Amino acid sequence: MIRVVLTDIEGTTSSISFVHDVLFPYASEHLPDFVRDNYERPDVAEQLDAVAKSTGQDRQDVDGLIETLLTWIREDRKETPLKALQGMVWEYGYDRGELKGHIYEDAAHHLRLWHDRGLRLFVYSSGSVQAQKLIFGYTTAGDFTPFFSGYFDTRIGGKKDAGSYRNIVAELGVEPSTVLFLSDVEAELEAAEQAGLETAWLIREGEVPEDAGRFIARDFSEVESLLRKQ
Numbered sequence: 001m002i003r004v005v006l007t008d009i010e011g012t013t014s015s016i017s018f019v020h021d022v023l024f025p026y027a028s029e030h031l032p033d034f035v036r037d038n039y040e041r042p043d044v045a046e047q048l049d050a051v052a053k054s055t056g057q058d059r060q061d062v063d064g065l066i067e068t069l070l071t072w073i074r075e076d077r078k079e080t081p082l083k084a085l086q087g088m089v090w091e092y093g094y095d096r097g098e099l100k101g102h103i104y105e106d107a108a109h110h111l112r113l114w115h116d117r118g119l120r121l122f123v124y125s126s127g128s129v130q131a132q133k134l135i136f137g138y139t140t141a142g143d144f145t146p147f148f149s150g151y152f153d154t155r156i157g158g159k160k161d162a163g164s165y166r167n168i169v170a171e172l173g174v175e176p177s178t179v180l181f182l183s184d185v186e187a188e189l190e191a192a193e194q195a196g197l198e199t200a201w202l203i204r205e206g207e208v209p210e211d212a213g214r215f216i217a218r219d220f221s222e223v224e225s226l227l228r229k230q
Helices: 016-038 042-054 062-074 081-095 105-119 129-137 161-170 188-195 219-230
Strands: 004-007 120-124 151-152 180-183 196-202
Touching: 016 042, 016 062, 016 081, 042 120, 062 081, 062 180, 081 120, 081 129, 105 120, 105 219, 120 161, 120 180, 129 151, 151 196, 161 180, 180 188, 196 219
Parallel strands: 004 120, 004 180, 120 151, 180 196
Antiparallel strands: none
């Protein structure tokens, strides 16, 4: 019996284009000035320390660290300090009303439905927990943060590593078979399955593989059909 739904964001609850065409460009544009204006702020300094340690750069070379961060954005790197700093920049944008998080209509409807039914909902994304809370807190359909019981990012481990899902299950204190993981990335689903989780592969566009070996859904209404069979 599924009691927990663990969901990815990009390509699952929200469009990939929103992340790549809106959020990433916004971060690229505003991150340099944000870092220069706030590099002594403790939470910003902590992330810059991590960038310098990771790359071997001079911690005092703020412009050099900024260039590394911009390169990571262009390369879509899943670096934890980058994700944290992007989250801070996006918070600025959401607070100013310059950003609104995208959420698919079917996802919005069923997240409410599953929460009201008593399922526990969690997010697992490569974006920082802060960024996750922002995208769901400022969606075009309203604030969805009350529906989620918690959030996980790359600090728990990489999304293609089975150990990450074991860590999540251990933290939640549930049996793996009671958790349904939703993602549009097959390698992530494979890792979750290795850890004993149930999975649903969201393929919103494009052709569906004939022999995928796992449950495939075009949208959350089809995930609902899976849950009703439990």
